[in-house]
Amino acid sequence: MGLIETDAIILRSIKLGEADKIATILTSQEGVVRGVARGARRLKSKFGASLEPFTLIRLTFFEKDARELVTITGAEITKSYFDLTRDDSVFVTLEYVAGLILEFAPLRAPDERFYRLLKVCLEALAKSPCEVAWVSKYCEVWILKLAGFLPDSTKCGSCRRPLGREPGGAALTSGSNFECYECANPRGIAISQEALSMLNTALKTPPGTWSHHSARKDFKSASEIGKLLRILTDRAIGRELLPRSSNA
Numbered sequence: 001m002g003l004i005e006t007d008a009i010i011l012r013s014i015k016l017g018e019a020d021k022i023a024t025i026l027t028s029q030e031g032v033v034r035g036v037a038r039g040a041r042r043l044k045s046k047f048g049a050s051l052e053p054f055t056l057i058r059l060t061f062f063e064k065d066a067r068e069l070v071t072i073t074g075a076e077i078t079k080s081y082f083d084l085t086r087d088d089s090v091f092v093t094l095e096y097v098a099g100l101i102l103e104f105a106p107l108r109a110p111d112e113r114f115y116r117l118l119k120v121c122l123e124a125l126a127k128s129p130c131e132v133a134w135v136s137k138y139c140e141v142w143i144l145k146l147a148g149f150l151p152d153s154t155k156c157g158s159c160r161r162p163l164g165r166e167p168g169g170a171a172l173t174s175g176s177n178f179e180c181y182e183c184a185n186p187r188g189i190a191i192s193q194e195a196l197s198m199l200n201t202a203l204k205t206p207p208g209t210w211s212h213h214s215a216r217k218d219f220k221s222a223s224e225i226g227k228l229l230r231i232l233t234d235r236a237i238g239r240e241l242l243p244r245s246s247n248a
């Protein structure tokens with residue numbers, strides 16, 4: 001196969017031997033790729049800081065004989081978030097989000113939506129790093145949605161009536177459906193009308209707007225939606241993903 005060129009975001013990079021690095025990269029056209037960057041740890045390497053986590057790059061690589069690791073030949077920085085990622089709480093949250101992406105976006109399965117999600121979330125974080133907990137929740141909602149693990153939150157999974165109109169709210173049942181208060185009662189994990197509406201708004205709103213709006217909501221809905229997303233994510237993965245940002 002010849003050279004492939006694509007926009008991409010570095011998710012992780014680790015040292016390999018004396019002079020090289022292995023980078024795990026979310027690309028816009030090729031899904032997640034893992035590649036070797038020869039000489040990336042040398043002082044005068046052409047890669048410079050381009051393989052630092054959460055840097056946006058124009059990536060060039062090639063692969064030999066469908067091996068798991070591709071060879072990175074170029075990584076030109078298009079946007080650096082170095083200053084943003086120096087904030088510990090932001091970096092821990094981004095690492096958590098990267099972990100989720102690696103769980104849910106399979107290797108070499110092109111799905112530009114994961115790339116676009118992370119890109120807009122990085123932009124939103126750069127504008128308002130203090131809303132990191134909300135941007136993390138937004139990512140969880142959308143990653144579950146893109147991977148097909150977010151149940152329909154607009155209609156009752158049992159009677160199909162619209163959800164969120166009754167003051168009793170709804171419930172997430174063990175079959176991972178949202179059901180109206182009447183159908184679910186008393187089964188499942190209760191979710192208030194406010195938290196349900198917050199979840200539905202995330203599916204229609206850019207991350208910056210949603211985080212800004214949600215950060216002004218009451219603490220109860222915030223912790224409710226956090227708990228709900230954690231349950232859905234853990235059920236989808238089948239185990240708990242660590243580390244998780246303490247306030248996410």
Ligand SMILES: [Zn+2]
Nearest residue numbers: 156159180183
């Ligand atoms: Zn119902």
